[in-house]
Amino acid sequence: MLLGSHDLTLNGVKKTIKINRVEVAAEGGAAFWSNPQTVLVRIIDAGSATINCASLVDGKYIDKDSFTINFGCNTTKSNDLYAMVRGIVAQTSKKWSPSDTVLVMGGAAER
Template identity: 45%
Template sequence: MILGIDAGNYETKISTQEGVHKFRSLLGEWRDRNFNSVYGNDMEYVYQGRMGFAGDIVEHECEFIRERFGDTKAHEDAKLRILLAVHQYSNDKENDIVVGQPIKTHTPDQKETIKKMLIGSHKLTVNGETKTFNIRNIDVAPEGAIAYWAYEGLEQHIRFIDIGSGTINFASVHKGRFVDRDSFTVDYGVNSVKALDFNSLAAAIIAESSKRWKQDDPVRVCGGVAEEVINNLSTHYRNCEVIKPWDLHPVYTNAIGCFELARVLYERK
């Protein structure tokens, strides 16, 4: 099965041929409970002999909550989020996936680390259901820039702002080619600041991006709060719009972009 997965710090988003899904990226310790029912996206998992909770249940039942923020997904928590996504939303034993990595750390060594920790066979139990599945192919895409694969506009030169929970990615694409010189990541996001003010967030985004981008550049915005900041961003960028691929919420843009790229890479293999 082909999947696009955006293992965000706050939520993990998944795109497949059947549609999109998401769950909280929270991870926590396992413990015995007197009342063992699960709700919605609650997950009790067993992986490589390790037991734990994931999703919404963590916020209610765990003492040691892991919601790891940072500018890389090359770590064990991100690996577990991705494997949980495959377990929950793939109906095949063989899987081909594309996942995201912030632009700042989208380097050959970081990409190779992510590929090595995910490629191959995995046995995972979630809420009592054990699945053994194989990740047959994997590629790692730069977050923000992968939005290009979910975008249907015809501009030859375009900028993308991907507002995440722990990072904000600024990506430039010219005639379908990623322009590294004008692309970058800042190490803060919606959930990594002590007090969130959308006016101040938009002002910070403009201050960062205007060092390299022009006011008349086509700018497309995605991420969970894209619609909350678009009016403020439009005071500076004259051609600024929110991306809603498949007519869905902009929070799914990276996952959909990963899925669309995965289709190109893997559908004919």
């Protein structure tokens, strides 16, 4: 359904989008592809219900170092931003090093 040519109008401007290739990746790892690197990269995707933590090296997922935290931006625990950050640090520090490269994305990334 995604492959091919698609015509759309956005803000009154007609555009044609051509999609030649589609691949599937875990949601939390999407930030990697905006800035691909060959070194180890950790990604924190702060979603509304969960926080996905992905680990990649040269575009390949490291399953044993990737996980989901069972709270998010819109849960009781995370209504307090500092409590949410403490929870993320508590979980990620079990497997990740403080010197790791970390990309943050999702609903609370800017905060």
